[in-house]
Amino acid sequence: MSARFEGSYLGDGSRIAPDSRLECKICWHIYDPAEGDEVWQIEPGTAFADLPDHWRCPNCDGDRDQFMVVDD
Template identity: 55%
Template sequence: MNERIFEGSFRAVQADDRLECGICWWVYDPAEGDDVRAIPGGTPFAELPDDWCCPGCDAPKHKFMVIAA
């Protein structure tokens, strides 16, 4: 079972955290980046451009939540 940590939670997003879209469930993995938006692997979620959005459904960044390891 995946636990999720929602925005405003007690823990800040870490550089290697994977995040899941709360709309379409697409997962951003910083190790892989985002080929659709030309984001190279190794880019932490916090370093994505402000206008970046989910490649699965165009949801904004604030709709993403951390997937607990």
Template identity: 65%
Template sequence: MSGQAQGAGGDHFFAGSFGGDNAKIGPDTKLECKICWHIYDPAEGCAYWQIPAGTPFAELPDHWTCPECDAPKAGFMVVE
């Protein structure tokens, strides 16, 4: 499976996807939704979900989804 990586739950994700592996990201890492390209920036938080500024992506609740398209956290990609 070229271009795919295996996530924490055994699911396959595109290379660069977060995939649920918190070890891949730091507290200031920005992540981008692979569906709608919304960027989660920890410095800004998420007004839609009432997530305060300074909240790392790894600390978002498990039920958190993209505020633009409802994609799951595991589908987000690390922004270089």
């Protein structure tokens, strides 16, 4: 079992609201569903849980599980 960091969605996309913004814990890049991801050609309105399995941080190439939910 791998340890997860506090604030993580623990790999369970159902724990994330569709409009939740998530921040990479490595480089602080924020994935905002309202904006999508131009680098990976992800359309605006795409929830984090709906990103393709191969998606990685467009800034530092970190894994999806390196993202944590941003509390607004």
